[in-house]
Amino acid sequence: MSETWFVAGAAGGLGRHLVGAALAAGHDVLAADIDADGLCELKAVELKAVAATGSLTGRPTGRLVTTGIHATVLEPGGIRTARADQPLPTGGWHHEYEPTVGRFARTYQRNPDVQRGDPAKIAEAVLRLTAEPDPPTRLPLGSDAVWLAPQIAAARAAQDAAWRDLSLSTDRDGLPDFTTTEVAHMVRPDQP
Structure with missing residues (x-):
């Protein structure tokens, strides 16, 4: 069955590969990228101006209730693309950034296998x-992303728990607990 794909960042790297795979499988593609020249090189794709705002995912099922659209957030680790092959600058920034940016750039340059994808x-x-x-709803891609994902999830859960009271304090007064609402049961039917 032919589907319509929206590919952001379609002019290069992973986006270009996604466009090629979708077209080869007989799907229609809406391609978007800030690199207009790169988009023009995608001759097989009918280009359309596309603007998107807001978040499409974040729901546990990864499906937009009102539209039936499935959305998956891809969380890739390092990917071997033409841009990734270009050397990173290893200096020229303020000395305050040396322990973070400088260290990352040097480590990245010494370890080409970091681009595993x-x-x-x-x-x-x-x-x-x-x-x-x-x-x-989300899919880590590559051994590096799979390794990092549970660490990031645990850190986020801990931070959410630490700031829970402040988060809850922003609701309007007099409302019932959100978990008891029809909306809550619609977006999380698996929860009591």
């Missing part, structure tokens, strides 16, 4: 997701 394989994985009846 193959953009063609990632494009194929994304293509596979489109055939899934219940795709994930």
Whole structure:
């Protein structure tokens, strides 16, 4: 079944591979990128001006209730693309950034295997997701992303818990607990 894909960053790197995989599978593609010249090189794609605002995901099911659209946030680790092959600057910033930016740039340059992801394989994985009846809301891609994901999730959960009272204090007065509302049950039907 032909589907319509929206690919942001379509002119290069992973985006270009996603466009190619989608077209090869017979799908329609809406391509967007800030690199207008790069988009012009995608001759097989009918380009349209597209603007998107807001968040499409974040719901546990990864499905937009009112539209039936599935959305998956891809969380790739390092990807071997033409841009990733270009050397990073290893100096020229303020000395305050040396312990962070400087260290990262030097470590990155010394470890070319940090770019573990193959953009063609990632494009194929994304293509596979489109055939899934219940795709994930988010998908870490690559061994580095899989390693980092639970650490990031734990840190975020701890931070959310630490700031829970302040977060809850922003509701208007007199409202029932959100978890008891019809909206809560609609977006999280798996929760009591």
